Amino acid sequence: MATAALPQERKNYLNAEHGLRSWLLTTDHKRIAVLYMISITVFFFVGALYALLIRLELLTPAGDLMQADSYNRVFTAHGVVMVFFFLIPVVPAVLGNFLVPIMVGAKDLAFPRINLLSWYLYMIGGLLVIHVVLTGGIDTGWTFYPPFSTQFSNSRVIEAGLAAFIAGFSSIFTGLNFIVTIHRMRAPGLTWTRLPLFIWAQYATSVIMILGTPVVAITLVLVILERALHLGIFDPKLGGDPLLFQHLFWFYSHPAVYIMILPSMGVISELISAFSRKRIFGYKFVALSSIAIAVIGFLVWAHHMFVAGMSVYAALIFSFLTFFVGVPSAIKVFNWTATMYKGSITFETPMLYAFGFLGLFTIGGLTGLFLATLGVDVHVTDTYFVVAHFHYVMVGGVVMGYLGGIHFWWPKITGRMYPEFWGKVAALVGFIGFNLTFFPQFILGYLGMPRRYYQYPPEFQVLNILSTAGATILGVGYLMPLVYLLWSLRYGEVASDNPWNAAGLEWKTTSPPPTFNFDETPVVDFEVYNYEDLKEIPVER
Amino acid sequence: MGSIPIWPQQASNFAPGTDALYLFLVVVSLVMTVLIYTAIIVLASKYRRKPGVHPVQIEGSHVLEITWSVLPMFFFFAFFAWGAWIYFKERTPPQHANEIYVVAKQWMWKIQHPEGVREINELHVPLGANVKLIMTSQDVIHSFFIPAFRIKQDVLPGRYTIMWFRATEPGTYHLFCAEYCGTLHSGMIGSIIVQHPAEYQTWLNGGSSNAPLAQTGEKLFAELGCVSCHRADATGRGPILNGVFGKQVALEDGRTVLADENYIRESILDPGAKVVVGYKPVMPTFQGLITEEQLSALVAYVKTLSPSRPGQPAVAPGTSAPRGKNE
Numbered sequence: 001m002a003t004a005a006l007p008q009e010r011k012n013y014l015n016a017e018h019g020l021r022s023w024l025l026t027t028d029h030k031r032i033a034v035l036y037m038i039s040i041t042v043f044f045f046v047g048a049l050y051a052l053l054i055r056l057e058l059l060t061p062a063g064d065l066m067q068a069d070s071y072n073r074v075f076t077a078h079g080v081v082m083v084f085f086f087l088i089p090v091v092p093a094v095l096g097n098f099l100v101p102i103m104v105g106a107k108d109l110a111f112p113r114i115n116l117l118s119w120y121l122y123m124i125g126g127l128l129v130i131h132v133v134l135t136g137g138i139d140t141g142w143t144f145y146p147p148f149s150t151q152f153s154n155s156r157v158i159e160a161g162l163a164a165f166i167a168g169f170s171s172i173f174t175g176l177n178f179i180v181t182i183h184r185m186r187a188p189g190l191t192w193t194r195l196p197l198f199i200w201a202q203y204a205t206s207v208i209m210i211l212g213t214p215v216v217a218i219t220l221v222l223v224i225l226e227r228a229l230h231l232g233i234f235d236p237k238l239g240g241d242p243l244l245f246q247h248l249f250w251f252y253s254h255p256a257v258y259i260m261i262l263p264s265m266g267v268i269s270e271l272i273s274a275f276s277r278k279r280i281f282g283y284k285f286v287a288l289s290s291i292a293i294a295v296i297g298f299l300v301w302a303h304h305m306f307v308a309g310m311s312v313y314a315a316l317i318f319s320f321l322t323f324f325v326g327v328p329s330a331i332k333v334f335n336w337t338a339t340m341y342k343g344s345i346t347f348e349t350p351m352l353y354a355f356g357f358l359g360l361f362t363i364g365g366l367t368g369l370f371l372a373t374l375g376v377d378v379h380v381t382d383t384y385f386v387v388a389h390f391h392y393v394m395v396g397g398v399v400m401g402y403l404g405g406i407h408f409w410w411p412k413i414t415g416r417m418y419p420e421f422w423g424k425v426a427a428l429v430g431f432i433g434f435n436l437t438f439f440p441q442f443i444l445g446y447l448g449m450p451r452r453y454y455q456y457p458p459e460f461q462v463l464n465i466l467s468t469a470g471a472t473i474l475g476v477g478y479l480m481p482l483v484y485l486l487w488s489l490r491y492g493e494v495a496s497d498n499p500w501n502a503a504g505l506e507w508k509t510t511s512p513p514p515t516f517n518f519d520e521t522p523v524v525d526f527e528v529y530n531y532e533d534l535k536e537i538p539v540e541r
Numbered sequence: 542m543g544s545i546p547i548w549p550q551q552a553s554n555f556a557p558g559t560d561a562l563y564l565f566l567v568v569v570s571l572v573m574t575v576l577i578y579t580a581i582i583v584l585a586s587k588y589r590r591k592p593g594v595h596p597v598q599i600e601g602s603h604v605l606e607i608t609w610s611v612l613p614m615f616f617f618f619a620f621f622a623w624g625a626w627i628y629f630k631e632r633t634p635p636q637h638a639n640e641i642y643v644v645a646k647q648w649m650w651k652i653q654h655p656e657g658v659r660e661i662n663e664l665h666v667p668l669g670a671n672v673k674l675i676m677t678s679q680d681v682i683h684s685f686f687i688p689a690f691r692i693k694q695d696v697l698p699g700r701y702t703i704m705w706f707r708a709t710e711p712g713t714y715h716l717f718c719a720e721y722c723g724t725l726h727s728g729m730i731g732s733i734i735v736q737h738p739a740e741y742q743t744w745l746n747g748g749s750s751n752a753p754l755a756q757t758g759e760k761l762f763a764e765l766g767c768v769s770c771h772r773a774d775a776t777g778r779g780p781i782l783n784g785v786f787g788k789q790v791a792l793e794d795g796r797t798v799l800a801d802e803n804y805i806r807e808s809i810l811d812p813g814a815k816v817v818v819g820y821k822p823v824m825p826t827f828q829g830l831i832t833e834e835q836l837s838a839l840v841a842y843v844k845t846l847s848p849s850r851p852g853q854p855a856v857a858p859g860t861s862a863p864r865g866k867n868e
Contacts, residue, residue: 068724141721147698148681148723152647236699242682243697276588282601307684308695309702312632316625323617327610334609335601337577340584342597347589355581362577366570373620375627376563379691382684382719446563447549448688450719453727457715462545532598 012415012512027112028515033098034413035119040094041482043085043126048478050078055437055468063455071454072139073155079142081133084164085126087398088256091263092174092209093122095405096202098413100178102506103196105187105524107516110180111173118173125167132156132163141452143253146234146245150226157227161220168217171259175209178202187505189524196504196528197273197286201266204290208255208262208297216252219245246308250301258297260394261361262290264401265332268357271404272336274502275351276343279529282335289328296325306377315374322372329365333358348500349423353404356431360396364389367442385445388438396434403430403481410485411495415512418492422484430477436470503529552710552735553690555631560691562623569616631692634705638671640844642754642837645676645683645696648725650716653837657751662731664716666708667741673705675802675840679833684720687733695720701802701840708735758842761835765827779824780817784848791818805840 013030023031053074057065066074097115101108109115132138138160140149149157182195182203223245225231232238234245273280280286302310302318336358345351367389371377380386410418440463449460456464498507509518526533551557588596641664642653652660666672676685678698685704686693689712694704718729736744751757762768770779780790786805789797793816798804807814809831812824831839 063727068727072721072724072726139723145682145721148721152681152723236697242699277596279598279600281599282606285601285606306628307693309697309700312629315628319625319628320621323614323621326617327613330613331606331610333577334605337580337584338605340581340588342599343584343588344590344594344596345585345588347585355585358581359578362574363570366573369570369617369620370563370566373562373566373624375559375624375631376566377624378628378631378693379559379563379688381693382686443545443547447546448686448715448717450686450717450727452721453717455727459546531596 047081073137106185121170128163175206178206197269198266204294267405271354281338292328350408352427357400364392383445388441416492426480433473554707638673643676646679648729686719689714758838
């Protein structure tokens with residue numbers, strides 16, 4: 001019972017050791033999570049800078065701010081950095097790394113040194129990409145389609161492919177660590193049905209990481225081989241087949257969108273439960289829907305290829321299967337909404353982000369149905385409709401979930417509270433800015449504006465101006481948390497062990513936790529989300 | 542600038558159907574969005590924290606879970622079936638259509654009309670006629686996209702891809718390259734010009750001094766020496782090509798293939814890939830010896846070889862159907 005001692009003086013993972021060396025050689029999953037948080041934040045703002053350049057160029061129909069080649073390098077840099085170095089790792093590597101061992105009542109992940117290795121691989125891949133971008137760039141789009149990427153592009157395809165290849169192993173190692181930890185290291189009494197839904201989501205994500213990532217890694221190697229040695233794999237001039245690349249690439253890269261969204265869905269389950277003070281409605285359905293998404297997600301890849309020159313019958317099958325992946329996503333949304341029924345709801349910042357997630361993911365998910373529908377997809381694929389759709393899911397979904405989670409667990413990670421007022425303002429600004437940026441793009445897409453265009457017919461200008469204006473607001477919505485969260489590290493209110501009075505093992509240890517998470521291994525003799533045992537309502541802050 | 546456009550022009554046989562399905566999707570999505578948003582807002586305000594009121598823990602409900610899993614599926618099946626029906630029509634060109642060859646290259650569209658007229662970045666088509674595009678690329682993947690027609694098809698190197706349409710509204714429409722293809726991707730644009738048949742005929746007559754495409758093909762067929770083996774009677778070393786187009790062909794390895802544009806193309810560039818039963822793989826490859834445009838001409842010629850008059854290649858100028866009149 002450390003009642004009198006100030007939290008700063010308590011031994012925790014942050015003050016256990018000091019100095020750069022203690023961070024760079026750490027095997028503590030929490031410190032690795034912090035390393036990831038810092039580096040991923042840097043990559044996010046690099047990617048965001050490129051998004052800003054894209055939006056500025058598209059303010060006017062003419063290509064005036066930069067050259068065509070520069071623009072192609074800018075949107076490729078935006079895509080590569082955001083997909084491989086932000087969206088894929090962000091929730092698993094930051095929140096997952098920090099929380100998975102604590103939530104299962106373990107001292108660390110199963111393979112702490114592999115965990116550190118995964119961060120180093122991420123950094124090597126990331127620095128290689130930054131190097132590529134600063135020394136000539138790459139202009140293939142993040143999708144690396146051959147034969148453009150292998151025979152025609154005059155940019156640094158090999159290095160960029162290598163960077164994504166290396167980062168892929170970081171992802172595989174994280175997935176491996178999570179699967180083994182969740183299987184083997186759960187605290188006594190912590191059965192599968194007592195696991196938080198965040199853990200179920202991380203588990204499903206890890207399965208995709210392990211099964212999918214090697215395929216894209218091999219595919220990138222094949223691209224490198226064709227480009228460097230002219231081995232005929234994808235280029236018809238060399239006897240290859242360009243559609244083979246697309247099948248291999250999307251076999252990973254479609255499930256990869258579930259690598260991005262599933263962990264955020266896990267976060268949303270935690271947030272809605274905590275701020276409604278209720279067990280998640282239909283716990284088992286939400287848990288199994290994560291697994292269902294991981295499994296069905298592997299069977300729908302060719303819906304990216306309906307106009308690529310594939311057989312009509314293959315297209316029919318992939319369209320049909322794609323609708324089925326909509327079902328588990330719908331189940332989640334309905335259950336989250338139903339969880340609020342007869343709850344006791346408060347509206348702190350994390351809950352606002354959860355609402356934002358629900359609102360944006362609903363639109364992102366429903367517009368996915370348009371793209372699964374063959375006759376409509378033929379018209380809107382490769383237009384801004386697709387751009388709008390995946391930003392609603394990726395940015396609206398993933399980033400909203402991540403920011404909600406960061407605010408929710410900030411007191412646990414840092415031992416400080418964030419400023420609530422500014423948190424709410426930023427959540428609102430982000431939501432408004434997001435919609436203004438991306439909603440006009442649905443209309444642009446149906447009008448027929450193709451993606452990856454740096455000049456466009458003048459009738460598309462008004463909608464592009466709206467989008468650029470929205471992006472500015474969205475940028476403010478992302479900069480605000482950066483500022484006040486950094487501020488809170490020093491000036492934020494000192495957090496109690498359980499400031500939200502929330503259920504879950506992470507709230508039963510100190511804030512910040514000690515190096516080995518718990519002084520004694522917890523014994524779980526209660527159900528998950530046991531809000532009936534946490535009757536007393538916290539004092540209004 | 543001016544007012545904000547929200548709906549593209551409708552100018553093909555596919556546009557009204559695609560728009561109707563799109564509208565159906567918009568309405569269903571709008572209803573779902575309003576329902577979910579309303580539920581969130583109502584629940585969030587009704588069950589906001591009040592002093593002394595405790596939350597009620599609810600495990601869940603199997604009835605509800607099954608309901609909201611199964612109900613959306615009915616809509617999904619409707620979307621799927623309707624979308625598949627449109628797609629199937631888009632991918633099934635009619636028997637009689639004006640066949641136009643398209644060669645894409647970084648960063649332009651080269652169009653060859655069967656009458657011999659050539660265009661770059663412009664495609665003139667007659668109103669109300671079925672038009673079939675036989676497309677290939679000289680370099681990377683491109684995509685032929687006409688928003689006002691609601692159709693799009695990737696154009697690949699090394700093979701033909703096919704699309705078709707029937708223009709229903711005279712006017713000039715955007716042609717975009719929709720698959721990223723390098724530096725001037727956004728400059729690889731053009732116009733589709735839909736004209737009344739009479740106007741179109743005038744344009745066609747004034748257009749060009751080139752020989753019709755199939756005649757060009759016939760000339761090449763002779764110049765390249767194809768004719769010495771591919772004779773109209775059974776005396777040649779190669780299979781008879783008369784009437785072969787559109788038929789099933791039995792191969793040496795026991796398979797059968799449909800003799801379509803891609804098969805003819807492959808047989809010219811990679812003759813050993815699919816050898817007709819009873820023949821030896823003696824034909825040399827023409828890979829690298831002929832251009833995509835010459836290849837188009839050869840394919841167009843082989844398609845005109847009629848089975849009815851053996852020994853007499855039926856090279857009518859143009860195609861079998863009169864242009865611009867098959868509405």
